[in-house]
Amino acid sequence: MEFASRSLGARSGVRVRPASLAARAGGVDALAGRPRRRAVPLAFASRERPTSAAGEGGVVAGVTTSSSTAPVGVPRKRTEADKAAILAEAESVLHAALQGTGPQELAEALSSATRRIRRVPKSKTREFCRGSEAVQGAWEACLNACQDMNVHSLDKLLQSLAYSKTIQCLPSKHDEILERVEDTLIAGDMLMNSAPSVATSLLGSFARLEHSMSMELQEQYCQYLSIKVGQFEVTDVVRALSHLNKLPRFSGLKKYTLALCSAHISKNAEGLTANQISECMVAFAFSSFQPALKDLKIMEEQFTESFFTVNLQQAAESSLKSTYDVRALMRLLKSYAKLRIQLPVFIVDGLSELLGTSEMAHELLKPKEAANLIWYFAKMNQYPGGALLDAACGCLVEFFGSDAHGQAGSNYVHVQHMPRISWGLAKLRHKPPQGMMLQLDAFAARHVKKMTDSEVTQLIYGHALLDEPMCERSLRTFCKFLRARCDHVDSRPEEALSLRNLSVLLWSLTVLRVWDHGMAEELDSFWECLGHQEGQLGYLNVRGKHALHVAATCGLRETGETLQRVPEQFRTGTFDGMEALAREDKPASEIQREISQVLDSLQVEYFDHRGRGAGLGGGEEGKMGGDELLSADFYLAGGAGGEGGVCMEVDGPSHFFLNTLEPTGKTLFRNRVHRSKGWEVVCLPHFEWEQLEDEESKKAYLVDMLGVTPPPAEREE
Template identity: 20%
Template sequence: MAFNGQQLQGHQMQQLMAAFADVRQQAKPQHLSNTLWAVATMGQQVPAAQLQQLLTAFVGVLQHAVPQEFSNTLWAVATMSQQMPAAQLQQLLDAFVGKLQQAKPQELSNTLWAVAAMGQQVHVHHLQQLLDAFWGMLQQVAPQAISNTLWAVATMGQQLSAQQLKQLLIAFVGMRHQAKPQHLSNMLWAVATMGQQVPAAQLQQLLTAFVGKLQQALPQDFSNTLWAVATMGQQMSSQQLQQLDDALAGTLQRASPQNVANTLWACAQLHFLPKRLLAAPGLAGLLQAGSAQGLANAAWACGQLGHRDEQLIGVVLTEVQQRLTAASSSSNTQDLCNTCWAVAVLDLQQHAAQVLQMAQACSSMWSSTTAEEKRQLWQVHTWLLDFQPAGAQGLQGSLTEQQLQQCRAAWDKALQQTARQSGSDFQLSVLAAVHRLPITWQQQPQMEQLSVGRDGVTTDGALLLDIAGRTASNVLVAVEADGPSHFRRPDGGLMGGTQYRNRALAVRGYRLVSVPWFEWAQLQGVKQQQQQQYLLRLFEQAGVLSPAAA
């Protein structure tokens, strides 16, 4: 039926399938399997009732079937996005496992892929038998078979041992140049989904291979690759990220909302601003057609990267609000808190009323809020108080007094944990240099200090400062040793959280002296006098010292 890539008309297919279903009891396993394979290969469907008749017939002749016929049958059902009753599936798998000695790697791989694609499970003892057989054939396998096997294990929520994964990765990396972008992408996605790691050297080999095939890649391949690297907490070079940004922006019309939202989330985790994707026409409309989580992830990514796209955030807020009022609202506290947080970090004061409404929605599902979400809401509350007139209440009224207290407690606990950590060599080095400056202090600069409020005296705990002091002239000084996490790629701009911190310090009357890690690194090993001159220049630029004093 699918000979030479040709197609049948719908009515021809119906006639053939009806005739074949009538004679199914006389059909051999190969005939049944090939028929289903052909229909699926042509991208067509077998009606559910006929499919069940053919599957029942196939199960009746299992003892005569060879592994390829099991594999093709399961592959066809999964490819047609149909289902097989669990009992039938178990019968097929029992019989298939009994004939493993005759199975080829692709047949094992396709079987696992099909079960996972149908959202079903292979019992652990069967899975181990299938995988053991697969390991024994690694010398014969193609990249797709390894990729599909690993994808299936991850999709079924199962695990591989570290040794098994190591073997698969070594084999796959050795044939990476023959792999298609989807195989490379699925491989990385599966490892990340299982909560495991690809060693850095192998990761770079796979990423280099993927970047070399970008023209053949689909938006989902870009998205899954970036998501995997970010989820594993690993890194990509700015050049690789730039190439992926350019390629994805060029294929945006084929992307799904989830592809785009996952890409933005991953780029934010990797501290990379995907300028071309963010500037692509139709981005906001595409996200609008997606899930509440996708919208919130896009807003969170903009906040994290300090990308103040008022149009995009406006679209997200409008859509989130409309969904909040819908009877079948799928919004949850994570989506709402991520969106509120993004508005606060980007200082979009015109959306304060919408933030209050979203916080009120969180209040009504409070039991599901996490500690991280409570910290986000406390930041939002602090942001509202910072720009609202005196006497304003922030999130009071949207959240109950008890809920606000819980937010404050979550925030304070996180600051206390940070304060208890010993300072980095970078921070200690900057502190020592600040102490050597010819400045008279009313309060000596110290590390890990809580911020004071607008009155300049009372601690408000809104921020934890790397180094803080007060000069004899009563000038509050915050010295921040800004490491790599404060800067985004490729433009070196400040991340959203750092922009938020800088605004919050200014509101509280602090003069901010920011010491970027890359500038301080250039001063290591030089005379103390040069470090002193550098810091004095920063103190002067911050308005702590007059030019004459410096």
């Protein structure tokens, strides 16, 4: 199934969706396995298009036209005289209203003048409003009369005030006007007796004005919604939620009110656009409210129908960007990431089919959107598939290779996106294209002064998890930036590198083997900085301390004791909780139990990560491989202290990148730790073991992998 694009050619008018979504058109969702609320047709016949006066010929008002006839109804471009006349007319309306009219007439005149002013370019409007005595007089009159206005007049007043903010011409007393409007709305039951459409319009004006409503007015709006939500048109509910979400310092709706709104939207979801659904979900997410499952499913289905169903005729006449509402998609992803919930399978499959090629991703995704897509799915802890992430990475590679990164604006990636991309790919266990992370480093290093210490640390941490080397020049830039933060410990502690970031940094730099770049001194200086914060080390949990102990021990062994400033407790592992961590019982997986049985049948001497097994003594020393750093799943031959012995790790899915099946940076570092003690490391991938169908094949696999000799009975067979 191809997607709507200009290359699809013919003006067929057929409405199409991705094949994975088209399969859901029957009574049962083919992907999600659940009944559909209603069937969605796969294709609609195109309606006949009325012949235009500028088309291929026809009759308009009794006059025969040809294809060369000029279009009828095309507005003439306004001249300077036209613009001046419009502004003069608006000023005349305001002058007339200032001649002793009532408050309702004054609001109507201001609204009428605003409608006229909007027809003139903002540059001229701005100059006119600042210099017009009639405009300034009207605002002064409204300040004195707004307490006598009804709710409709207040709505018109706020709309005019919001437009004045748009053209950067707010009256000097706009704060006083807003305060009096609030007082008038709160007094009596004016707001409670207003129509839902008017209440929604008022909210929209407050949002556009970025006005922080008083707590009294906020409470009235919350009460109004909880009582009257059933009287709202569903589009007004959507708009109201969107406006409330944009109000500064809004305390939020109660969960009960949000549940009522969610139920009302789901009952009337048919006809809502993807943009409207995503606006609702963002409002819910930033109120930390997750709709009921049945409501959420209906909204997901409506989003799917609106977003993926495309009219090919319209698509052929417009760009793909205008055909698919990508902004709505990004808002939906953002809301799910905020709520820490996962998208339904059918939406993810649809996105993979839509954006899973570099051509479609290039057409539809801006670099900023590609970066956010990675970040949002990482926050959802949901792997959307290699094709979608590869396409997003392709957009970023193209961005890094262009001159666009020197520009600003919403279309472009900013330096704050770099750590999100790095950590996001690591969280999703997706190996990026070769060379992409070096380009990312170079971009971040050029703008490092705009980053926080947490962002720089997160960037380096992502590289360590991805097993992606860093450019030496960029790495030195980052270390210099963070080292300067360490110098603030005594003079400006609030600006110093936090203990958490320092711990993550030390682990990451060790994983990246920075001493291979001649940066052992930089690493040692960060250990020294940690030593200066020894009084705060109690805030680190025992697992954090253990990770630092592992990093310190591995670094000392691999550098030949070059690191001289590692705090003593991390050299020796002498801190509270270490023994409890060593004694912690770790449950064995099904594969580990199977391997134990096979090793027993082969009469191989071993002990496992819990100190159990045939031979080699076991016990406390055996339990940690004689090292108390990291315990392997199995130890075989050569004694419990390493020195020529073999340790075997059974690597489950979390140890591999999902798109390449290569081991992750964390897994490779674990193997380095074992080798630093003298163990020969053997890794058993879960996907290889799961392909072995019987016990004989499993025995043969282990004999070949470990190089052990089977017992005599086995050899005779």
